[in-house]
Amino acid sequence: MRPPDTAFADPRLAVLYDVFDDDRRDLDAYEAIVDEVGARTVVDIGCGTGSLAVRLAALGLRVIGVDPALASLEVARSKPHADQVEWVHGDATVLDGRPVGADLAVMTGNVAQVFVDDADWSATLDSVRGCLRNEGWFVFETRRPQARDWEHWDIAPTSVVLPSGERTVVSRTVIAVEPPLVTFESTTVVAxxxxxxxxxxxxxxxxxxxxDLAGHGFRVVEVREAPDRPGKELVFVARRG
Known part of the structure; x- marks a missing residue:
């Protein structure tokens, strides 16, 4: 699969991810779903800096956090309750052959959309199915194409004060819209x-x-509006058949 983006793989940027994306109300819905389906073992695919993984571990759940960006995992390992999470470096296929038997697998944020290649997406769905117990749940979110939210993604160079007191400048520009693909470029001034x-x-x-889900042995139970982004994102709630 394609390597992780620099924003997650470069240690200089990975350590800033939670600073720039500190509003994680989107994770409230996933915590509620864990309770809803009665999950005790959760696999967080594309866990990034581990915000959801450590949150679930603090509740006493068995959590496996999987991510291909080692720098992001290093940030995750520094957080409270990180020692209660099993961190796995790699994409979803690293789970193949492991007797996980998870009750629930999740992909939060934009994870489901980074698989731009059909073969990568297919392999990921196979791996997710393989890590779940029979009748296990698979929940993820994806943006509605019709919302065209990328039209509002550009950020002019903006000065940001970091927790350390240092000042940095960030910007973001959409550089290509070629449906179904959208490419954007982010810049951050570091040192x-x-x-x-x-x-x-x-x-x-x-x-x-x-x-795609049906073709990989899942049945869709429900498609919900993302509570933090109504009209912009959908949450797929599926179950292994």
Whole structure:
């Protein structure tokens, strides 16, 4: 699969991720779903800096956090309750052959959309299915293409004061819209050096996602509005058949 974006793989940027994206109300819905389905073992695929993983571990759950960006995992390992999480470096296929038997697998944020290649997406769905127990749950979110939210993603160079008291400048520009793909570029000034990260997301239609899930042994139980971004994102709640 394609390597992780610089924003997650470069230690200079990974350590800033939670600073720039500190509003994690989106995780409230996932914690509620854990309770809803009665999950005791959860696999967080594309766990990044571990915000959800450590939150669930603090509740006494068995949590496996998987991510291909080692720098992000290093940030995750520094957080409270991180010692209660099993951290796995790699993409979802690293779980193949492991007797996980999870009750629930999740992909939060933009994780489901980073698989721009059909083969990568297919392999990921197979790996997710393989890590779940029979009738286990798979929950993830994806942005609605019709909302065209990328039209509001550009950020002019903006000065930001870090917790350390240092000042940095960040910006973001959408550089290509070629449906179903959207590519944007983010820049951050770190110690006087401008560090750039390019990201491409794939915007799949809901029916396409449902067909993909069915083709990999899942049945869609419900498609919900993302409570923190109504009208912009959907949450797929599926179950291993």
């Amino acid at each position: 006087g050096e401008q560090v750039t990260s390019a990201s491409t997301l794939r915007f799949r239609e809901p029916q396409e996602i449902e067909d």
